Amino acid sequence: MIEISALVIWVFLLGKISGLYLGKYTSVTLLEYQSGIVYRNGYPARNVGAGLHRIWSGREKIFFVDARPIFVNLSNQVATLSDGSIFVYDVRGSALISDVKKTLYSAQNYNQLPAFIMVCAARSALNGMTSDEIKVLRNGITNAMNEAVRIKLRDAGFELSTFQVAKISIRPPMN
Amino acid sequence: MISLTNNELDDIASLAAFIGILLWLLLRLMMKYPKRIHIPDYQRGVKFVGGAYAGVTMPGSYLTFGDKEQINLIDMRPYLVLVERLTFFDVLHAPCVASFGAKLRVLDPYIAATRSKDHLNDSIGIVRNAALSVLSRALIVAGLDMRARLSTDIKLAVNKELLRVGMELSEIEITELWTDAKPPATSVGQTD
Numbered sequence: 001m002i003e004i005s006a007l008v009i010w011v012f013l014l015g016k017i018s019g020l021y022l023g024k025y026t027s028v029t030l031l032e033y034q035s036g037i038v039y040r041n042g043y044p045a046r047n048v049g050a051g052l053h054r055i056w057s058g059r060e061k062i063f064f065v066d067a068r069p070i071f072v073n074l075s076n077q078v079a080t081l082s083d084g085s086i087f088v089y090d091v092r093g094s095a096l097i098s099d100v101k102k103t104l105y106s107a108q109n110y111n112q113l114p115a116f117i118m119v120c121a122a123r124s125a126l127n128g129m130t131s132d133e134i135k136v137l138r139n140g141i142t143n144a145m146n147e148a149v150r151i152k153l154r155d156a157g158f159e160l161s162t163f164q165v166a167k168i169s170i171r172p173p174m175n
Numbered sequence: 176m177i178s179l180t181n182n183e184l185d186d187i188a189s190l191a192a193f194i195g196i197l198l199w200l201l202l203r204l205m206m207k208y209p210k211r212i213h214i215p216d217y218q219r220g221v222k223f224v225g226g227a228y229a230g231v232t233m234p235g236s237y238l239t240f241g242d243k244e245q246i247n248l249i250d251m252r253p254y255l256v257l258v259e260r261l262t263f264f265d266v267l268h269a270p271c272v273a274s275f276g277a278k279l280r281v282l283d284p285y286i287a288a289t290r291s292k293d294h295l296n297d298s299i300g301i302v303r304n305a306a307l308s309v310l311s312r313a314l315i316v317a318g319l320d321m322r323a324r325l326s327t328d329i330k331l332a333v334n335k336e337l338l339r340v341g342m343e344l345s346e347i348e349i350t351e352l353w354t355d356a357k358p359p360a361t362s363v364g365q366t367d
Contacts (some may be wrong), residue, residue, distance in 0.1 A: 009195065
């Protein structure tokens with residue numbers, strides 16, 4: 001009887017000590033719009049998609065991102081054109097996460113990255129144009145900056161779905 | 176050589192197990208439930224033991240014991256910052272407008288964690304002020320060369336200031352630069 005109780009106690013102790021290292025064997029469920037990476041001892045081990053995933057909580061952890069489209073809708077943006085006119089415009093667009101790892105590492109605030117890239121690309125392109133060029137381009141303004149946005153987003157693990165720079169007004173140079 | 180009977184061996188085993196349980200309980204009380212912290216490779220942990228700095232922990236899985244140990248996580252990934260439509264006067268007092276997008280990142284996790292309450296928001300103010308200081312001392316002319324030159328100057332000046340909070344400006348892109356400066360008047364040469 002004593003032998004059995006001693007054995008039970010030793011098994012309990014060994015379990016506790018190994019549990020400190022390995023942790024519990026727990027499960028994490030990712031929803032269909034979530035994608036994640038399993039980190040083992042702080043380094044990425046494998047990508048995981050939707051479903052139930054079992055991990056040792058002592059060594060592993062799942063960091064996941066929301067893979068639903070990120071919409072950008074910024075109204076009344078202002079850019080100064082090269083001739084000094086003030087161009088007021090809207091930026092609209094959406095992007096999807098295509099590479100979880102790239103996205104996760106791209107920025108702390110990666111949810112704002114599509115907006116950041118779209119705003120920067122739009123303002124940078126517009127600053128090099130004159131009001132006459134914009135009048136000629138009309139709705140084709142977006143095409144001029146579409147490729148730059150697409151490439152920058154791809155480098156950050158996003159896929160551009162839609163992008164549009166809509167003109168509101170052009171005001172004469174400030175003086 | 177001491178020879179023990181089976182009964183004596185059983186007694187020793189159960190005594191050892193009992194002492195083990197006691198030790199376990201004692202450790203558990205001392206540790207106040209160890210807490211597990213996972214540090215992914217894009218973060219660092221600034222460790223404090225008894226309130227004093229005890230080093231930067233690298234990526235991995237760590238146990239912290241009780242209230243004595245504390246690990247503050249610092250994110251090393253870039254942080255995106257947009258500075259829009261800074262209006263200023265250049266060195267010749269011409270009105271100018273500039274906008275830029277930048278990426279900030281932590282250079283020293285210890286300084287970032289200890290020298291500022293909110294290292295990211297504080298850095299944004301520093302970036303804005305240092306950039307404005309560089310821009311207002313420059314002679315602004317339109318053109319891509321000017322943007323590239325100003326980017327380098329702003330980066331240098333900003334990074335000098337950001338060292339205080341353990342941050343650095345890793346990338347900068349000037350997206351808008353406009354000046355109302357009139358073309359210089361034709362100079363009239365003095366004749367003898």
